[in-house]
Structure formats: C-alpha cells, structure tokens
Amino acid sequence: MDAEDQKTGLTDKLESLDIEELKDLRKTLDRAIASYETRKRQEALSAVEQAAQE
Template structure:
C-alpha cells in the first residue's frame, strides 16, 4: 500500500493528506457525538437532562445572579462543542444557523 505513495506527486500527496485529515476530523466528531448521545440517554434513564448533571461543575443550572444581571439557562447545546450553548433568546449563534442549514432542528439541539 505504501509503495503506491511513492508514485504520487507533491500535489496528489497534499490532496491525500487533506482527505485523511478530513476523515480523521469526521471520525472524531462522530465518536464525540456518539458519546454525548450515550451520556444523554443514560441521564434520561435516570430522569435527568445531561446539562442538569454537568452544569459547568456547579450544582444545577438555571438563572444565576451576576452582579444584578441574570443569565438565562441554556436551552440548546452544540453537539460538536458542548461548551457552546444558547438560551433561545437574542440573535441565533452561527453554530445554530449552520446546524439548521444542515438539516437539524432546534429539537435536535435541545439541552
């Protein structure tokens, strides 16, 4: 298999590297989503939402006091990056728009 690589020119090798990098990234994204889905399912089986259990390392989630201002609880979570959330209020984040454009629904992104 590797002897075929010797017959490729530099542009073909660079294209192959890009293809492999994309395949690795796609694989990692799929595996991460599978793990998140499994964790969400386990939380549901115990009567919780995953965000209720994680809550950024704090007990519970919800409205927090921040010097007189309140922060809305996350209603939507980016499946590719659980640190990205949206309360459903205000302008939609780019990751929400991209997910909707790719065929997902807001229900798919619900926390």
C-alpha cells in the same frame, strides 16, 4: 494477501505519487479523521444523555 503485503503495496503506491497528490491525500485524510472524531464525540454525548434520562 496478508497485512504486510498490503502495507508494502500501499507504501509503493504512496511513493509513486507526486507532491500535489500527496497534499490532496493529506487533506482528504485530515477531513476523514475530523469527521470520525466528530461522530465518536456525538455518539459518546448521545450515550451520556440517554444514560442521564434513565
């Protein structure tokens, strides 16, 4: 299965969800994105702090 087939499959699945399921999915994605951004910021801060100590 190539990337285009995966996108089509995902789109089909999303289109089959009702509004409450879509809202729940959006909340989950928002939390995952925020968590990712927080981790990346912390990694960057740690790298800067480590470089400053050297």
